[in-house]
Amino acid sequence: MNGDDDLYGIGELARLTGLSVRTIRFYSDSGLLPPTERTHAGYRMYDIHALTRLKFVRTLRELGVDLPTVNRVLSREVSIPELAAEHAEALDVQIRTLRLRRSVLRAVAKRGSSPKELEMVHELARLTEEERQAILDDFWAEVDAGLPATENAAWMRKVRAELPDDPTPEQVEAWIELVELVRDPSFRAKIRTMAVENARMVSEGTANPLSNAWNTAMEQALTKVADAMAAGQQPESDAGRRIVLEMNAAVARELGREGDADFDEWLIKLNDTFGDDRAERYWNLLGTINGWPAYPSPKPARDWLTAATRAARG
Structure with a gap:
């Protein structure tokens, strides 16, 4: 047998x-x-x-x-090695698809999405890298329309949303939130206002809130704010007033506006124009999507400094 x-x-x-x-x-x-x-x-x-x-x-x-x-x-x-190579590649695609579906479902479960939102999340997660970038390009095209090209604007346009093939639910959720943010008319209008004001100041030579000098003065002030907060100081304290005066003086020197009676008022208005938490949120979301290292949010210190500026003015 x-x-x-x-x-x-x-x-x-x-x-x-x-x-x-x-x-x-x-x-x-x-x-x-x-x-x-x-x-x-x-x-x-x-x-x-x-x-x-x-x-x-x-x-x-x-x-x-x-x-x-x-x-x-x-x-x-077809030979066995050829078959194995072709089939392994096909399985890779299937695995990526399944992982993406899993991340979408977990993100939807976390958000408590409706059936309509489930479809929206699924479609957004399936976009190619080029299609994702097109959404950001459309946003920046509206923000920069008619404005002179600047080095900073060109840099921001180059930052892509690179959602990986195997995204985590957090990355999928960050991508969905980013799309909702850049499609929000009020956010687009706010960033457009920032861009217009920045272009105006650059052309007039009055200031550039995105310049190295400006950033240096702000970073120094925020460092002092962090120390004051750690010591339990309040924005309306003498420490708060001193930090505001030192920052204003540093910026005034850079701009050649020392002794200008309207400078403090102008600086507060400028902070109202450029101080928007959603702008920071935009970059935080991109960081999550792209897997950048997390960094402490400057928002608490910035809010403290804003409060101290208004207290010093009063």
């Missing part, structure tokens, strides 16, 4: 391979498993080579290979 000359009926093949009789008959009818011979009564019989072939077909099917490709392998139109 089980020698090279042994023949097996379909029922015996089913017992030896664990496949159903119906499946084996289908493979035989489709040409994947030609019978070795037939009995006088017309029953199909298979030899040991057919059994080996059937086990090979079973293995390929368990790996997810479709029947046309199985037939190509058996016909030697």
